Amino acid sequence: MLRKGLHIKVGELKSDIAVLKDVEVTLGRIIEGPKPEEAGPTPFPSITDLRSWDLKLLERYKPFYMPFCDVCCLCTFGKCDLTGGKRGACGLDMASQQSRIVLLACCIGAATHIAHARHLVEHLIEKFGREHPIDVGGVNVEVEAPVTRLVCGVRPRTLGDLEDVLDYLESQVTHLLSATHTGQEGSNIDFESKVFHAGMIDQVGMEVADMAQISAYNFPKADPDAPLVDIGLGVVDATKPVIMVIGHNVPPAVEIVDYLQENGLYGMVEVTGLCCTAIDITRYNPKAKIVGPISWQLRYIRSGVPDVIVVDEQCIRADSLIEAQKVKAPLIAASPKNCLGLPDRTRDPAEEIVADLVSGKTPGALILDPEKVGEVAVRTAILVAPRRKKFKVIPDVKDVIEGSKRCKKCQDCRRACPNDLPIPEAVAEAAKGNLDKLGALYAECIGCARCESACPQGLPLHSFIVKA
Numbered sequence: 001m002l003r004k005g006l007h008i009k010v011g012e013l014k015s016d017i018a019v020l021k022d023v024e025v026t027l028g029r030i031i032e033g034p035k036p037e038e039a040g041p042t043p044f045p046s047i048t049d050l051r052s053w054d055l056k057l058l059e060r061y062k063p064f065y066m067p068f069c070d071v072c073c074l075c076t077f078g079k080c081d082l083t084g085g086k087r088g089a090c091g092l093d094m095a096s097q098q099s100r101i102v103l104l105a106c107c108i109g110a111a112t113h114i115a116h117a118r119h120l121v122e123h124l125i126e127k128f129g130r131e132h133p134i135d136v137g138g139v140n141v142e143v144e145a146p147v148t149r150l151v152c153g154v155r156p157r158t159l160g161d162l163e164d165v166l167d168y169l170e171s172q173v174t175h176l177l178s179a180t181h182t183g184q185e186g187s188n189i190d191f192e193s194k195v196f197h198a199g200m201i202d203q204v205g206m207e208v209a210d211m212a213q214i215s216a217y218n219f220p221k222a223d224p225d226a227p228l229v230d231i232g233l234g235v236v237d238a239t240k241p242v243i244m245v246i247g248h249n250v251p252p253a254v255e256i257v258d259y260l261q262e263n264g265l266y267g268m269v270e271v272t273g274l275c276c277t278a279i280d281i282t283r284y285n286p287k288a289k290i291v292g293p294i295s296w297q298l299r300y301i302r303s304g305v306p307d308v309i310v311v312d313e314q315c316i317r318a319d320s321l322i323e324a325q326k327v328k329a330p331l332i333a334a335s336p337k338n339c340l341g342l343p344d345r346t347r348d349p350a351e352e353i354v355a356d357l358v359s360g361k362t363p364g365a366l367i368l369d370p371e372k373v374g375e376v377a378v379r380t381a382i383l384v385a386p387r388r389k390k391f392k393v394i395p396d397v398k399d400v401i402e403g404s405k406r407c408k409k410c411q412d413c414r415r416a417c418p419n420d421l422p423i424p425e426a427v428a429e430a431a432k433g434n435l436d437k438l439g440a441l442y443a444e445c446i447g448c449a450r451c452e453s454a455c456p457q458g459l460p461l462h463s464f465i466v467k468a
């Protein structure tokens with residue numbers, strides 16, 4: 001068990017050899033309990049502790065760059081043209097800029113997972129206490145916390161112990177991010193070494209979050225008989241009020257399930273989700289349903305099945321509120337990282353928020369208290385479901401055919417499509433009444449709706465594909 005620093009102050013200390021006055025002793029960290037395992041040579045490594053090993057790897061596996069952008073716009077000296085061996089105003093060349101962008105992207109990823117872990121651990125400590133034990137499987141797990149122990153050289157035993165690991169991770173993200181500033185790191189190889197470091201601490205952050213939630217919420221632990229769960233849009237009982245949760249932070253979804261159980265409503269409301277929150281809520285309650293991956297957000301919202309949408313953090317479409325409004329489904333934002341421009345209703349009474357959401361006075365609310373999210377989401381879903389009547393914005397076959405007749409054959413949709421799908425050809429067939437080619441696009445469509453944004457005729461092409 002780790003304890004943070006200890007400070008002892010003694011006014012006067014008499015001994016046989018001397019009298020000492022104003023003695024102060026500070027200990028950085030006290031370790032109590034079982035003898036800690038021996039740490040490796042680089043516990044809690046800094047951004048350069050593993051550099052020599054990184055350089056060996058990068059010497060053997062040399063980085064190769066295919067620039068996806070020719071210019072750098074990261075400071076007000078720019079934009080700088082880096083093509084043909086040119087250097088920017090700060091002296092940076094293309095290889096360094098490419099690796100710098102990769103480091104930035106990795107820092108965003110690491111910061112996101114680590115910040116989520118911090119948010120989750122703080123919430124769980126508030127609810128279960130700092131001394132709540134880390135238990136991810138007991139005898140069924142040979143090495144607990146393998147990533148944390150490998151990187152940090154410590155074995156966390158309580159939720160409170162995870163804070164030490166998070167302190168370290170946060171300091172590393174800050175150092176790494178600072179290396180991307182104009183006039184800092186100038187070597188692409190050293191940027192790549194820092195990318196390795198970012199990837200490493202990212203893994204620790206993810207492990208910290210999962211250990212915390214497995215332990216505190218008693219998720220299945222290395223259990224070969226963990227219950228199987230239903231998956232897919234077809235498993236949702238659309239005759240009931242439906243709550244849809246999207247994101248990566250499970251506490252609001254846990255509170256939804258708890259509210260249903262504590263108020264005798266269990267089984268009367270469907271709890272469904274997309275992405276990691278969906279997977280995690282089924283680890284808490286196997287009756288919850290996983291609708292699909294992040295790419296299904298648009299089609300699920302537009303289907304009109306969800307009556308209330310709860311978004312927390314990560315992998316949430318930026319237009320989720322706009323899409324929710326199209327189907328008249330209130331949206332609750334539950335994370336300070338994703339406020340969506342909504343009014344903060346965290347301190348308002350639940351009944352007032354519910355009344356405003358049900359009446360449509362406000363399309364959504366920011367609620368930063370998971371318990372209140374649970375209550376508001378359930379009560380709103382029950383009241384709003386009979387009013388919405390599963391209002392959807394997926395067009396009918398007739399609408400697809402008539403809409404397709406307005407196509408100007410400009411090819412903009414295909415140019416915008418990340419999968420280069422032959423949308424114009426499919427739309428041309430649909431205009432003749434044959435939706436087969438549109439339907440055939442479904443399997444490769446990732447639901448991004450870039451085709452819709454590009455279409456000068458404003459055709460809802462993703463919805464056409466879903467309908468077909």
Ligand code: SF4
Nearest residue numbers: 072075078080088090
């Ligand atoms: S960071 Fe360097 S390369 Fe980028 S815009 Fe600024 S001066 Fe130009």
Ligand code: SF4
Nearest residue numbers: 417445446448449451
């Ligand atoms: S939504 Fe449109 S742009 Fe995106 S993958 Fe599907 S067809 Fe392509």
Ligand code: SF4
Nearest residue numbers: 407408410411413455
């Ligand atoms: S962007 Fe719209 S108008 Fe242009 S080809 Fe595609 S569907 Fe037709």
